[in-house]
Amino acid sequence: MTISTTVDRVPAALRAWLSKPRPMLIDGKWVQAKSGKVFEVQDPATEMLLAKVAEGDAADIDAAVKAARRALEGPWGRMSPSARGRIIHKIGDLILENLDELAQLESLDNGKPFGVARVADVPLSADMFHYMSGWATKIEGKYIPLSTLAASGQFMSYTRPEPVGVVGQIIPWNFPLLMAAWKLAPALATGCTVVLKVAEETPLSALRLGELLLEAGLPDGVVNIVPGFGETAGAALASHPDVDKIAFTGSTEVGKLIVQAASRDLRKVSLELGGKSPNIILGDADIDEAIDGATAGIFFNHGQCCNAGSRLFVQEKIFDKVAAGIAANAEKIRLGVGMDPETQMGPLVSQVQHGRVSGYLKSGLEEGARALTGGAPLNMPGYFVKPTVLVDTHPDMKVVREEIFGPVLVATPFKEADDRLIAAANDTVYGLAAGVWSRDLAQAHRIAHQIKAGTVWINCFHVFDSALPFGGYKQSGWGREMGQAVLSNYLETKAVTTRLA
């Protein structure tokens, strides 16, 4: 494989970093895989070699878990919450100090536009550490008056939240740095130690983050980062007997495998999985805003968002105008190499993903859907797919039922904002997110309350904040990421009762 020419667009220091096989982080040291194996990471815009990375497997995972256990029982477990919080805050600072470089890595590795990574992925990752650093000193137990015995004055009880222990975290490739931040920051704030298995498609930004973790002063072994494949490194982590908890983000299909692996020892699990989110535009909405919002709702990050607004419901009287408006927006999106400043949409992340999305497009058209725009992959190097709007769909089509994880919108008209609309919006095994567009806020809130999803956006979409819990109903997951809510993923509650008299 020849080295990708896109790399020429980045500074010499980053080119030099990419030119050496990247090791993994275990116990504060950068080491090659015990097997000596490396795997190749591809630039999805050119299909050429980007970097070689140490390929972790069960033996490396085992070493990482042991290091995490030692750190939990050693320096990290003994460190004051205040000192922990300062290190977590410093990680956020260092991410911002290395903003351009991290955004370049993210763009090269994942394919997303550099400008998007620079304003979204990287600053949001920094904010996750900044936000969570404050929680390190605010994890409090409670004094609990006993239900039947309080009056006797005989007992005094309180709760004590404790770190769940060694956490195995497995993350996907769509927001490689941000997913690492969502996972690491709360685990550190609660006092856990971590083995992080990064996605095989996009390991680079998390490995660079590993260097920043050490620079921030994180003690050895608190975070161990093992790149490798799902079936080997991932599966070994999910079933490792000395891991107390698994936190996973990825497909619902793999989420079920994680649960099976973890259930043998009843290991605790939290899951952030797939979605097929409804985006509902009512007849009284600000149409231009709704068209632009629905465009971003599906096409942001090339549709590779678990919360993408991939099922559009538009009130009949404005359906044609809205669908045509989104199609016109889609046609204006400039596809290209992520490192090109003109690019608005890059390639999909991998050949596998390109094949998967192309297959869905074919199946949708074969089942009778009509593409207002797009409908096919681009015939050029790189994993590019045209942003697509499908109409004339029916609820049983695969493109309507299954998560595509690509830039493909299915649009359906509805008559009234009644129970039939709610039933159609909720007619999915997923329940991650939803959008509602209307000038009538009372109506919008009524709909928001009836949608079975962990997030509902009214007159906006894709609004994420470190303080807001995010996660799914139904098969979209267990537990929440971010906000105060995520802390419970990483804490055990102990009740301590003393006999006083």
Ligand code: ADP
């Ligand atoms: P996608 O299908 O979009 O690539 P996946 O759910 O397959 O998403 O991958 C998300 C993460 O899960 C990646 O880090 C991947 O390596 C990991 N993974 C895949 N299969 C397994 C498995 N059987 N056990 C544990 N982790 C896995």
